[in-house]
Amino acid sequence: MGSGIQRSRKAFLRTAIFAPFLAACVVVAIDNTRPMLWLENGSYDARVRWSADPHKADHNIVVIDVDEASFNGLKDNLGRWPWSRRVWSAFLYHLAQGRPRAVVFDSIFGGAENDEVDREFATRVRAAGNVILAYSLSGEVEMTFSENDVNAGRFQVLEPYSQPGRPDAVGESYSPTATAYNVPLPSLAKAAAGLGCVTSVPDRDGINRRMALQFLLNGRVLPSLSVSAAQLASGSSSVFVRRGRYAVAGSRDLPVDATGKLVILWHGGSNTYERIPAWKLIASIYPQQFPENRVYYPPSYFDNKIVLIAASAAGSMEERPTPFSEVAPGFVTHAAAIDNLLHEDGVKVAPRWLNVLTICCFALVGFLAVISIASQWLAAIAAGAFGLLYWFAAMIGLARFHVWLPVVGPVAALLVSFSLASLVHFATTGRELRRTRGTLDRYVSPALVNYVLDNLDNINLNGERRELTIFFSDVRNFTTLTESSEPMQLINLLDEYLQAMTDVVFKYDGVVDKFIGDGILAYWGAFTPGKNHALLAAQAALEMLSRLEQLNAQWKTQGRPTLRIGIGINTGEVVFGNVGRGKKIEFTVIGDAVNLASRLEGVNKEFGTSIIISEFTLAHLDGLADVISLGRVKVKGKTVETAIYELKRIRQQAPAAPRESKALAGPM
Numbered sequence: 001m002g003s004g005i006q007r008s009r010k011a012f013l014r015t016a017i018f019a020p021f022l023a024a025c026v027v028v029a030i031d032n033t034r035p036m037l038w039l040e041n042g043s044y045d046a047r048v049r050w051s052a053d054p055h056k057a058d059h060n061i062v063v064i065d066v067d068e069a070s071f072n073g074l075k076d077n078l079g080r081w082p083w084s085r086r087v088w089s090a091f092l093y094h095l096a097q098g099r100p101r102a103v104v105f106d107s108i109f110g111g112a113e114n115d116e117v118d119r120e121f122a123t124r125v126r127a128a129g130n131v132i133l134a135y136s137l138s139g140e141v142e143m144t145f146s147e148n149d150v151n152a153g154r155f156q157v158l159e160p161y162s163q164p165g166r167p168d169a170v171g172e173s174y175s176p177t178a179t180a181y182n183v184p185l186p187s188l189a190k191a192a193a194g195l196g197c198v199t200s201v202p203d204r205d206g207i208n209r210r211m212a213l214q215f216l217l218n219g220r221v222l223p224s225l226s227v228s229a230a231q232l233a234s235g236s237s238s239v240f241v242r243r244g245r246y247a248v249a250g251s252r253d254l255p256v257d258a259t260g261k262l263v264i265l266w267h268g269g270s271n272t273y274e275r276i277p278a279w280k281l282i283a284s285i286y287p288q289q290f291p292e293n294r295v296y297y298p299p300s301y302f303d304n305k306i307v308l309i310a311a312s313a314a315g316s317m318e319e320r321p322t323p324f325s326e327v328a329p330g331f332v333t334h335a336a337a338i339d340n341l342l343h344e345d346g347v348k349v350a351p352r353w354l355n356v357l358t359i360c361c362f363a364l365v366g367f368l369a370v371i372s373i374a375s376q377w378l379a380a381i382a383a384g385a386f387g388l389l390y391w392f393a394a395m396i397g398l399a400r401f402h403v404w405l406p407v408v409g410p411v412a413a414l415l416v417s418f419s420l421a422s423l424v425h426f427a428t429t430g431r432e433l434r435r436t437r438g439t440l441d442r443y444v445s446p447a448l449v450n451y452v453l454d455n456l457d458n459i460n461l462n463g464e465r466r467e468l469t470i471f472f473s474d475v476r477n478f479t480t481l482t483e484s485s486e487p488m489q490l491i492n493l494l495d496e497y498l499q500a501m502t503d504v505v506f507k508y509d510g511v512v513d514k515f516i517g518d519g520i521l522a523y524w525g526a527f528t529p530g531k532n533h534a535l536l537a538a539q540a541a542l543e544m545l546s547r548l549e550q551l552n553a554q555w556k557t558q559g560r561p562t563l564r565i566g567i568g569i570n571t572g573e574v575v576f577g578n579v580g581r582g583k584k585i586e587f588t589v590i591g592d593a594v595n596l597a598s599r600l601e602g603v604n605k606e607f608g609t610s611i612i613i614s615e616f617t618l619a620h621l622d623g624l625a626d627v628i629s630l631g632r633v634k635v636k637g638k639t640v641e642t643a644i645y646e647l648k649r650i651r652q653q654a655p656a657a658p659r660e661s662k663a664l665a666g667p668m
Contacts, residue, residue: 020363023417031409040408045323051399057267058339063275064309070278071313085121092124094285098299101233104132106310109184126191132228133192137199138180154181161195162220168241170260171214196225208320210261211337213240230341255348263347269324273335348403355406362410366417383418387411468525469537469571470597475518476564508540534571534620541567568600571617615643
């Protein structure tokens with residue numbers, strides 16, 4: 001049995017060694033597929049939500065929000081959306097008195113309203129000196145000749161706010177002949193302190209996790225809205241160029257991904273930055289029109305702040321999903337990006353080679369879990385615990401070190417490698433263990449089978465010397481029964497008897513060594529460390545007699561023969577293990593203690609008893625046995641007399657002073 005398992009284990013190792021290699025190759029091959037990216041992005045979003053800390057956000061970033069209350073409540077006074085630019089002129093006049101660092105409009109004032117209103121708004125924009133206006137780019141559009149003329153004019157609006165291109169500049173590239181521009185009115189653009197692009201670059205699943213710092217078009221570098229705002233607020237205007245895994249502009253450097261985008265470090269969701277409803281700012285400008293208002297925002301409130309004017313009301317905004325919500329206004333992304341730019345924050349994305357290395361390591365871990373842990377359940381728990389530990393490490397990596405560690409690829413490699421190795425284990429070593437278990441189940445109780453298989457490495461199946469309790473039983477006058485009974489009737493009777501006796505042996509954790517005709521050889525103590533094997537054998541013997549009485553009563557009512565048995569029990573040192581070689585190998589027990597137990601079973605005939613135990617067994621019963629001394633006997637094959645006893649009962653507790661009944665017979 002042991003050599004078979006060893007051969008199977010070697011076959012398992014030879015085959016399973018390919019499991020981590022195959023798992024790593026498969027996962028690396030599919031790592032950039034849409035399903036894997038979807039899972040990885042989802043796991044990253046969960047980490048973002050867990051690690052976000054609103055207290056770390058820059059609270060000098062304020063949003064004036066055209067929310068639902070403003071949108072609906074001011075409809076009668078201000079008319080339908082979009083509102084007149086007179087409203088924005090009033091906003092700028094009020095804000096300019098407080099000297100904010102920047103006022104950023106997340107809207108494109110492309111068309112003309114009327115000359116007077118547009119002129120007034122341009123005047124306010126110019127007077128403030130710190131206003132950033134938005135524009136957008138649309139790529140991959142088909143242009144006609146006349147449209148190209150219009151586009152050229154629109155690009156001229158952007159050109160003063162662009163910088164010459166550089167080979168190492170980071171940004172999203174657009175074709176001059178396949179890009180449509182949506183730009184502010186030229187008079188407004190000239191009055192602004194800067195322009196910024198609001199074109200989003202969501203991931204393939206539509207979630208905004210990244211932001212393009214710049215846009216490369218027609219040999220020029222155009223800044224995003226967030227970059228324009230941050231540069232105005234900090235007084236810098238350099239082009240971002242790539243330096244390894246960073247984008248550098250002057251003294252400012254930001255971590256970027258492989259495509260040069262900023263992976264936004266989120267400090268929270270839509271309410272991270274202060275949101276002032278637009279109607280409350282209007283109430284602060286015209287307090288006499290809002291007598292019920294109790295909260296006012298004077299110009300001084302906006303001193304040294306970055307003010308972002310945007311909308312969240314339904315129908316007035318472009319939704320930009322974030323890791324926090326699938327329905328989020330665009331200013332949430334702009335505010336977070338401005339915060340990152342001002343503080344040189346951002347998420348560092350693990351390079352591709354690190355992802356591949358992690359996948360390989362996890363594939364190896366899955367393989368090692370299977371080959372180093374005997375129990376498949378424990379191996380699965382260990383592998384799962386390792387994956388869970390890595391998940392927590394990835395969460396801490398994002399929260400404390402702002403690093404996006406890949407999770408889905410490595411965990412998938414762990415799962416695939418573990419599954420492949422387990423499948424090989426099931427087909428090789430597992431098959432041998434199942435065969436071994438099937439063999440052992442016929443001899444020992446299931447509890448002992450589990451013990452043997454869990455401790456195969458510590459059990460010497462080729463021979464071991466140990467103290468055991470040996471049990472022999474035999475049916476009285478069986479030869480007479482064979483002469484007076486039908487063969488099939490006798491076989492059925494014997495089968496029922498042996499099955500019942502075997503069940504009792506198993507109940508008390510014994511091992512059935514063999515059936516010798518109608519006799520049974522069993523032993524206790526081989527695989528039950530810490531248990532009193534003599535006591536278990538004695539309890540089993542007494543229950544066998546009780547069970548046989550029940551069987552006899554049943555057989556008698558059926559008109560079938562009844563049986564009587566004799567039992568001999570001895571405790572001593574024996575050798576147990578595999579005996580024989582070649583085609584005939586048997587796992588059994590041998591030694592003088594076995595022979596004595598066999599002789600004691602036969603002595604029952606002389607004394608008319610059912611269970612005889614030796615003095616060696618009695619010494620192990622801890623005073624729990626009621627016995628009758630039968631004197632000392634010298635059984636065949638022994639030169640020394642042995643004290644023997646008839647076993648009558650096993651008590652639950654030992655008496656105060658162990659007693660022994662008087663002998664009914666003297667020594668033979």
